[in-house]
Amino acid sequence: MNRTILALCCVLGIVFTIGLHITNPVTQQHRQQMNNLRYQEARAILPSKVMAISVLYWIAIAILLAVAIVILLAIYFRFIHPIAVQARQAHLERIREIETKGQFSQPSFEGVSNVHYHPITNDSHNQTVTQHYKAPQQLIHKPIDSLLSDFSVNEPVITIPSFRQALDDATSSTLVLGYDEEGKAKHGTLEQLFSFGVGGLPDAGKTSVTIWLLSQAIRQGAQLIVIDPHAGNPDSLASRLQPLAHAYLCQVASTPNEMLQSIRYAQSLFEQRRSEGGADGCYIIFVCDEWLACMRNGLKDEFHALAEAVSQEGRKYRFIGAFLSQKWDIAKSGDMRDTLTSHIFCRTRKNLARQQTGLVGRELPDGVMTLAKGTFYLLDTIGQLTLLQAPYVSQVDLQMLASELAGKREPRTIEIPPPIITPDLRTQTKPQDKPVDTLNPEQAQILNLFKQEKSIREIIFELYGVKSGAKYNSYLSDVQAVLRGQLKQNH
16 A cells, blocks of 8 residues: 555656646747757758768869869860861862962952062062952852963062152142052042041051152142151151151141141141132141041140041142041041041051941952052042052152252242240240241241231230240240241341
């Protein structure tokens, strides 16, 4: 009996203890947290227990991929690449064999300009030109014999005259714009050429073609205003044209301030001729190499106004513009490009030629990238596109021409423009008290006002806007130096 009671008491105590534990709020919260942890661990992508093993698996997979790539590359260079090289060599040998035997199964090109310079003397060259452009449709359904005759390696060449011989082809009133594919000279006048643009890639012959045209214009009495940002470079337009510097109306402009002075000087000459209402006097050619440089540094507005005025009305007043550039950005050139009456483009990309001329792609020949140096396309005033070649012009040729012109020309008189107020465009060096052959625009304006019988004080006020003070004294010495130098030159 005592044992039974003791057992019942023990059972009741255990049940009571378990009941207290189960109903304890702390125990229930702990159980819920454990259940949450087990649930999150079951949903984890990389459980903490297997994370290290999974990383090792990924490293092993990466190593296996790298080994597979190395094996594939080894197989390619060991077996496949030698076969491809051997096939290419066999193909090249077959092409050489066909070229050697003269058996062209089909034309390998549609049209290529082959231009060669052959020296006659140390300073003059001849040039040979083969047929440049054959329409592709002419080669369709042709028999092999006709193709062989079209692409014969012994095709006769056309000889281009030297500089001196080419000058003899020009007349007192016409220029030789260039020589066509038959070796015939294409003549034109300055009025027909008028304001023109010149484009092309570097070393394509832009400068050479321009020098050829300008040298003929100078021979007919034209005078130049030249802007060249690369004037110090031996290959620049200004440096190569230096033997004919007697035709410059003012010094070559290369810095932004000098460019602005030359633009205003040219504008004043143009306005002077327009106010006189006639076209008397020699031709004036405003030459701007790398003309996009004038569209920066605050020069854009005045340059654009001058270029458009010259392009639209210059013909009436014997005033011509020549604008050279590698690129013809439509956004920057604007309406000025369309107002130019003719265009010249040497070797260039087809899209650049399209931007310069405004022609659509199908109107341009396919061989613009194969043009030799000095070969160019001329888009004339009537919209005709002609392939031409300019003779080679050396420095000795220009020196000989300068010597010839020096014995013929009369003492030079510089056409002086009306005054322009440019108070912020002082040159870095003061004019020296000595004669000068070529005046800059500022000096030309001083002489013009002096010829109008204005006093030195009035000249300084009109040009610089000062009447006294330290600046007045500085300008006074400059003006006096210019006047004394000009008087010495006259006497």
